[in-house]
Amino acid sequence: SKGFYDAQIESSFVEQIKSSSDFNLTFSINSGKKYKFNKFEIQDSNKVFKHDDIKQINTLSNDILKNKTYSPTLISKLNKKIDIFLEEKKYINYEINLKEIKQQNELIDVVLDLNEQKKIFINRIIIEGNSVTEEKTIRDNLYLSEGDYLNSSNIKKSIDLIKSKKYFSKVDYKIQDSDRKDFKNLNLIVKEQATGSISAGVGYSSDGALLEGSINERNFIGKGIDLNFTGKITSEKIGGVFSYSDPNFLYSDKEFHYSLFSETDDYKNSGYQNKRIGNKFATKYEIYENFYLRPNIIIQYDDLQTSSLASTLLKNRDGNYLTTSFGYNLSYDLRDSKNNPTSGSIFYLDQNLATLVSDVPSIQTGIGSTFYKELINQDYIGSAKIRLDSVIALGNNKDIKLSDRLFSSSRELKGFQTRGVGPVDNNDHIGGNYLATLSFKSTFPNPIPESIRATSLIFFDIGNIWGVDYSNSVSDSNKIRSSTGIALDILSPLGPISFSYAVPISKVSTDKEQRFMFNIGSSF
Numbered sequence: 087s088k089g090f091y092d093a094q095i096e097s098s099f100v101e102q103i104k105s106s107s108d109f110n111l112t113f114s115i116n117s118g119k120k121y122k123f124n125k126f127e128i129q130d131s132n133k134v135f136k137h138d139d140i141k142q143i144n145t146l147s148n149d150i151l152k153n154k155t156y157s158p159t160l161i162s163k164l165n166k167k168i169d170i171f172l173e174e175k176k177y178i179n180y181e182i183n184l185k186e187i188k189q190q191n192e193l194i195d196v197v198l199d200l201n202e203q204k205k206i207f208i209n210r211i212i213i214e215g216n217s218v219t220e221e222k223t224i225r226d227n228l229y230l231s232e233g234d235y236l237n238s239s240n241i242k243k244s245i246d247l248i249k250s251k252k253y254f255s256k257v258d259y260k261i262q263d264s265d266r267k268d269f270k271n272l273n274l275i276v277k278e279q280a281t282g283s284i285s286a287g288v289g290y291s292s293d294g295a296l297l298e299g300s301i302n303e304r305n306f307i308g309k310g311i312d313l314n315f316t317g318k319i320t321s322e323k324i325g326g327v328f329s330y331s332d333p334n335f336l337y338s339d340k341e342f343h344y345s346l347f348s349e350t351d352d353y354k355n356s357g358y359q360n361k362r363i364g365n366k367f368a369t370k371y372e373i374y375e376n377f378y379l380r381p382n383i384i385i386q387y388d389d390l391q392t393s394s395l396a397s398t399l400l401k402n403r404d405g406n407y408l409t410t411s412f413g414y415n416l417s418y419d420l421r422d423s424k425n426n427p428t429s430g431s432i433f434y435l436d437q438n439l440a441t442l443v444s445d446v447p448s449i450q451t452g453i454g455s456t457f458y459k460e461l462i463n464q465d466y467i468g469s470a471k472i473r474l475d476s477v478i479a480l481g482n483n484k485d486i487k488l489s490d491r492l493f494s495s496s497r498e499l500k501g502f503q504t505r506g507v508g509p510v511d512n513n514d515h516i517g518g519n520y521l522a523t524l525s526f527k528s529t530f531p532n533p534i535p536e537s538i539r540a541t542s543l544i545f546f547d548i549g550n551i552w553g554v555d556y557s558n559s560v561s562d563s564n565k566i567r568s569s570t571g572i573a574l575d576i577l578s579p580l581g582p583i584s585f586s587y588a589v590p591i592s593k594v595s596t597d598k599e600q601r602f603m604f605n606i607g608s609s610f
Contacts, residue, residue, distance in 0.1 A: 087463070089155035091194060092118030121156040124193035130200045139175055143168055147196070156194045159463050161186065168198070170422065173239040206236040209269035215276040216308075219253055223310040224274070226334050227251065236261070236270055248276070250425040253305045255279040281305040287605035298605075310334070323505075325349030341370040343382075353514055357395025362388045362489045364409075380415040384438065388489050400488075400511070403556075407445045407487055413438030427458045428467050440480075446487050447480040461528060468528040473498065475521040478555070485556035491517025492551055496600055498523045499549045501569030501588030506598030508551030509562040515598070516560075519553030532574075539577040546570045547588075561596065568592045571601075 097114045126147040128140055150164045161184055168182055183199040211232060213221050225231070227247045229240040241259060248257050256277040264271045287298040300316040312331040318324070327347040335342035344367055351360040364386030373379050388407040392400050414437060421430035436452040454473040461468045479486045493515075496504050508518045527545035534540040548568040554560040571588035584605045590597070 087157045087159050089120035089122070089157065090117045091121040091156050091188065091192075092116075094118070119192045121188075121192045121194050123151040123154050123156055123160075124189055124195050126151060126196050126198070128198045128200060135177070135200055136175075139171075142171065143198070146171065147198075151196060157463075161196070163460070164196075166422070169239060169242075205268065207269050208232050208234050208236050208272055209264035209266050210271045212271055212273045213276065214273065215254075216278060218278055219276075219305060219308045219310075222334075223253075223305070223308060224248060224276070226310070226339075230272075236272065241272070246423050246425050250423075251304070251310065253278065253281055253310070285605065287603070322353055323349070323351050335369070339371065343368040343370070357393040357512075358400050359391045360388065360488055361390075362386060370415075376419045378415075378417045378419065380417070382413050382415070382438075384409070384411045384413070386411075386489075388487055390488060396512070403488060408443065409440050409446065409487070410443040411438045411440040413450075421458060427469075428460050428464070429458050431455060431457045440490075446490075448477060448486050448490060449480060450477040450490070451475070465531045466528055468526070471498075471523075471525045473521070473523045476553075477519055486519070488516065492519065492521040493517045494521060494523050494549055494551055496603065498525060499547050499567060499569065500545065500571060500586060500603070501547070501590040501599060501601055502567065502593075503598040503600045506600065507549075507567055509554045509560050510596045511554075511557075511560045515596070516554075518551035518562075519555055521549070521551045523547065523549030527573075541575045543573045543575070544571075545573065545588075563594045563596070565594055566592060567594075567597065 094116050095113055096116050098112065100109055100111055102109045126144065128143060130140065146167050147164060150160055150167065154160060165182055165184055172180055172182075181199075181201045183201070185197040185199065187195040187197060189195055208230060209232065211225070211228070211230075213224055216224060228244045229247075230237065230244065234240075245257050245259060248254065254276040256275075258275045260273040260275070262271040262273055281304040283300075283302050285300050285302070297319045298317070300314060302312070302314045304310075304312050306313050310333045312329070312333075314329045315326065317326040325348060327345055329343065329345035331341060331343045333341050344365065346365045348363045349361070351358075353359070364384060366382055366384045368380055368382035370378060370380040386409045388409070390400075390404055390407075392404045396404075415434060416436075417432060417434040419432045421427040421432055433455045434453065436450075436454075438450045440446065440448045440450075452473065452475040454471070456469055456471040458467065458469045460466065475492050477486055477490050477492060492508075493504055494502075494507060496502065499507060505515045505517075508515055510516070525545065525547045527543050529541055529543055532540060532542040534542075546568070547570075548566055550564070550566050552562055552564060554562050568591040569588045570591060571586060573584065573586035576583040584603075586603045588601055588603075590599055590601075593599075
């Protein structure tokens with residue numbers, strides 16, 4: 087993969103070290119000379135591919151191979167890009183065959199054979215290994231069914247989508263002959279795994295400890311229903327969320343989601359306590375290819391109580407508030423994989439409008455995107471994630487509710503507490519009307535054995551929270567916060583384990599840090 091096309095291992099031998107159980111293993115390697123890619127050629131013997139599409143494939147090859155050192159990894163990457171391109175252009179049956187031809191002067195030519203395959207149809211789809219998961223739950227994630235063309239691209243997409251559900255530890259397939267001419271059977275083989283988990287997390291900061299735990303079942307009674315309860319406790323906050331998600335509610339091919347949440351912020355030193363309880367109803371469905379709509383309704387009750395220690399501004403907000411909001415989320419998913427993306431992007435637009443039966447009408451708007459790209463090779467998968475949010479009051483109300491104010495999470499702006507950045511009122515971070523975060527991260531190789539299944543990452547986060555609509559006197563810093571650090575994710579027999587350590591680079595004196603985060607989960 088470093089260009090040594092002719093590399094050969096000529097011999098190897100073992101030498102035991104005297105008076106020791108250790109030994110030396112010696113290889114004699116003839117690397118040969120380093121090769122580069124030369125020209126790229128397309129052979130389309132059947133003339134079934136459009137001229138403009140052939141030109142576009144040539145452009146793809148130039149972007150990936152031109153003037154590059156030879157590497158089978160780049161050949162594999164080109165194969166994948168061509169496959170995605172032909173799928174987008176609605177070619178149904180095709181076969182990609184990339185040939186490497188060695189030339190003089192240490193050059194490699196690449197020849198692409200594009201062949202239209204004989205039209206083969208699916209006779210039966212046979213699913214094996216699912217003792218708990220209903221067959222319908224698996225079929226709901228397939229991009230093909232009996233009678234369709236046997237399209238390798240749609241098979242790969244189906245396998246990737248099934249893997250992303252985390253119901254199975256292994257998903258594979260075989261193409262088998264059938265008793266009908268021009269028909270084949272598609273045999274899917276799955277291996278089930280534990281889909282329930284209990285997780286616990288702890289964080290440390292200059293302001294105390296954070297405890298967080300959850301109980302989750304991703305495949306309730308084998309129907310793909312996701313049940314989850316998450317609780318969080320800090321010295322000043324206690325809260326919990328119960329959620330229910332059915333990916334195919336009443337066989338409508340639409341997701342149904344319900345959640346019930348409750349949270350209490352108790353800042354005795356600042357003289358106020360804010361309670362909120364509510365529920366959310368939502369559905370999600372695909373309106374165009376890769377384009378999803380998620381409408382929702384939220385009903386929420388707030389109770390703000392203040393004492394003599396509270397600021398005058400907070401005392402003026404003492405009372406109960408009822409909010410009924412209607413919203414939607416639009417997303418456009420162009421990732422190459424929903425399971426482990428290595429390229430592509432996902433965009434979203436999110437809006438919620440609190441009107442009608444609401445004591446404080448307001449509108450919340452959020453936009454964001456995440457981009458994925460292979461940086462050097464498959465060991466370095468980079469991503470960039472941006473988020474922009476705003477919330478403003480409507481009508482005669484000049485300021486939003488305390489619980490509607492925006493905070494960045496400790497996952498978006500690592501190195502800082504969730505309520506540790508932004509405007510400060512009476513020594514308390516009270517959130518802002520506006521939020522912006524930008525996160526860069528990349529995986530990189532680590533010395534941990536592959537059997538442990540560990541992924542290491544390096545990250546750099548920047549962001550800020552600002553805007554105080556109810557007062558001009560509240561401390562509000564416009565300084566951009568930033569942090570960098572490393573993280574380690576491990577898929578252990580006990581479940582996922584993650585560590586992260588972040589060092590704030592730019593901050594202000596009122597910010598609350600949270601450098602170390604640790605999370606562990608176990609399966610049942």
